Amino acid sequence: MTIDTPRLRRTRTAARFVTLVVGALVMIVPFLYMLATSFKPNALAFEWPPRFIPDAPTIANYVEAWSANNFARYFLNSAMVACVTTAATTLLAAMAAYAFARFRFPGRTLLFWTMMLGLMVPGVVILIPQFLVARTLALTDSLSGLVFFYVGAGMAFNTFLLRGFFERMPRELDEAMDMDGAGPIRRFLALYLPLSRPALATAAIFAFLGAWDEYTWALTTINDPDKYTLPLAIAQYQGQHATAWGLVFAASIIGMLPVIAVFLLGQRHVVAGLQTGAVKA
Numbered sequence: 001m002t003i004d005t006p007r008l009r010r011t012r013t014a015a016r017f018v019t020l021v022v023g024a025l026v027m028i029v030p031f032l033y034m035l036a037t038s039f040k041p042n043a044l045a046f047e048w049p050p051r052f053i054p055d056a057p058t059i060a061n062y063v064e065a066w067s068a069n070n071f072a073r074y075f076l077n078s079a080m081v082a083c084v085t086t087a088a089t090t091l092l093a094a095m096a097a098y099a100f101a102r103f104r105f106p107g108r109t110l111l112f113w114t115m116m117l118g119l120m121v122p123g124v125v126i127l128i129p130q131f132l133v134a135r136t137l138a139l140t141d142s143l144s145g146l147v148f149f150y151v152g153a154g155m156a157f158n159t160f161l162l163r164g165f166f167e168r169m170p171r172e173l174d175e176a177m178d179m180d181g182a183g184p185i186r187r188f189l190a191l192y193l194p195l196s197r198p199a200l201a202t203a204a205i206f207a208f209l210g211a212w213d214e215y216t217w218a219l220t221t222i223n224d225p226d227k228y229t230l231p232l233a234i235a236q237y238q239g240q241h242a243t244a245w246g247l248v249f250a251a252s253i254i255g256m257l258p259v260i261a262v263f264l265l266g267q268r269h270v271v272a273g274l275q276t277g278a279v280k281a
Contacts, residue, residue, distance in 0.1 A: 038062070038249040046245075061250035071251065073226065074233035077143060078212055079258070081229060084147050085211035089154040090204045094196070096155065097162035098188050102174070112163075118156040124216065131220055140221045146229070149221075150211045158203040165199035166192060201266045208262050230255045 032052055039057040065071055099105075100112050130149060131140070139145030169192070177187050193200070215231040222228060228236065234251050 034249045035253060037246055038253050040246050042244050042246050061246040062254065065247055065251040065254060069233065069236070070226070071233060071254075074228050074230050075254070077227060078230040078255075081143050081146050081150070082208050082211040082258075085150040085154070086204050086208040088147065088151045089158055089207040090200055092151065093155055093158035093203055093207075094162050094193065094200060095188070096159045097166050098192055100159070101163045101166035103184075112159075115156050116160060119160070123153065127216065127220060130217070134221055141223050141227065143227055145221060146211075146214075146218060149217060150207075150214065153217075154207045154210050158207060161203055161206075162196065162199050165196055169195065205262055205266045209259060212259060 033050060036050075036052045036054060038061050039059070040054045041056075041058060041060075096115075100108065134140045134145055134149065137145075137148075139148055173191055173195075174187060177191055182190065213231065214229075215235070218229050218232050219235075222232060225236075234248065234255060
């Protein structure tokens, strides 16, 4: 038997601290390097040793990245697609989760786990069947087509997340509203949605990130340059300016700003959702 001495506890604590610091550095250092390079002239992008604080920082890369190649249009395309996807995915997933959590109907369990099977299939595997479906439905080369498939891709995970939250809500609340004559729709709108704001915020953040950062499906289905989303635009930008890394990194930083803003705004709700068991089925 191992004796838990104060010295052993301090050693374990120090080991955890060192592991966390190393992990944090592995994640943060590349971002800091990208941020620093975005403020450097292109001639100094690969200077050695690398400087994380440029001697003469410049915002020229940001100005050029935003003003060149219709970048603002691509940013707006991504914003429209991500916002519509987030709203639709969160609402539909909440409705599906409510049905799975509070109603009993034939095939309920089978239907739920069939939906969960979608989480086990990599998106690349179904890329060609998806494209054939999109072409049949005339949803290729359109932003609405992106929204349609992004909503479908996010439904399974967000339904799973919200179902766990709804199942943990006391049945007495339903019974109290039943006594007031509230039907299923009123209970959903007046009870479940207001009380599940932390879980809804968590689902909305996941939906937004999935739509904002998605590249493979957009690359497959979008051909019109005017309908490019931001990941496509940055990739195209990098191809046209293969050595202008400061320019590419500046464009990437601009693309990251909405993600950072959404996370900072929703962080409190996400933590609350996780603490109340929003991810437990």
